[in-house]
Amino acid sequence: MRGDKLKLGWFSSARDKAARDLLLEVYRRTKDGFIKAELGFIFLTKEKGESKGGDEFYALCEALGLKVMGFSSRRFLPELRQRDPATWRKLYHQEVKRLIEGKDIDLGVLSGYMLVVDKLFLKEYALINLHPALPGGPQGSWEEVIWAIIEKRQKETGAMVHLVTEELDRGPALSFFTIHLEGEVFDPLWEGIGGCPNEDLRSYEKAQELFWTIRKEEEKREPPLLVLTLRALSLGEMDVDKIGSLPPRDFTEEVEAYLRGKM
Numbered sequence: 001m002r003g004d005k006l007k008l009g010w011f012s013s014a015r016d017k018a019a020r021d022l023l024l025e026v027y028r029r030t031k032d033g034f035i036k037a038e039l040g041f042i043f044l045t046k047e048k049g050e051s052k053g054g055d056e057f058y059a060l061c062e063a064l065g066l067k068v069m070g071f072s073s074r075r076f077l078p079e080l081r082q083r084d085p086a087t088w089r090k091l092y093h094q095e096v097k098r099l100i101e102g103k104d105i106d107l108g109v110l111s112g113y114m115l116v117v118d119k120l121f122l123k124e125y126a127l128i129n130l131h132p133a134l135p136g137g138p139q140g141s142w143e144e145v146i147w148a149i150i151e152k153r154q155k156e157t158g159a160m161v162h163l164v165t166e167e168l169d170r171g172p173a174l175s176f177f178t179i180h181l182e183g184e185v186f187d188p189l190w191e192g193i194g195g196c197p198n199e200d201l202r203s204y205e206k207a208q209e210l211f212w213t214i215r216k217e218e219e220k221r222e223p224p225l226l227v228l229t230l231r232a233l234s235l236g237e238m239d240v241d242k243i244g245s246l247p248p249r250d251f252t253e254e255v256e257a258y259l260r261g262k263m
Helices: 017-031 052-064 078-083 085-100 119-124 142-151 187-193 198-203 205-219 222-234 252-259
Strands: 006-012 037-044 068-070 107-110 127-131 156-163 173-180
Touching: 006 017, 006 222, 017 037, 017 052, 017 222, 037 052, 037 085, 037 222, 052 068, 078 085, 085 119, 107 222, 127 222, 142 156, 142 198, 142 205, 156 205, 156 222, 173 205, 173 222, 173 252, 187 205, 198 205, 222 252
Parallel strands: 006 037, 006 107, 037 068, 107 127
Antiparallel strands: 127 156, 156 173
């Protein structure tokens, strides 16, 4: 960390309100000093006018006075993306690097960034990612993760912050929280799906109810996890350079305290 504050770059695909809520909470906690950091720039994989969610993200950044830039992943060499994804990733992230060059950051935060990062880009920047699964859990989007949990009838889930590596959602974890999917809320929902075959789950009403209940519980805990992790990094309590040599930090109790307004 250079200077007295951790300098952050923020990368997002601006999919939904949850992506905006994550940025807003981190911004709020940098401004009140809970996180000893500053947001140097916001990078989006969408350009203005490309989607409603993207435009709402741009509007939020501008309202907060944050430097925001975008480069459309959807419009960039779409034929190459289908034919040769690895080459496409390399060329796309070369453009990203060009856009952010000269922006002095200590750490990049991937928050709802829906692209696999090119390996050369990873050599230039230390990046962490918020992933909606426990360490070693399912890979992919939050939708894919929750359906995997339901299909396996797993009774716990959570989220983690991990170092980004070439392997999707498998970098060494810094931190995590756990949610137990049992008790008076969840037991009837599990009973409701009974012996429903996995191939029918996604169209089954009871499984949909379980899916959205899990999402609700996880979504509200993700901003506290990211905030607490960034706070620990900004205070020197955690060190990106030592990730992998130490076990990840379990923030389950702190996340619950955060939700109760105790932090």
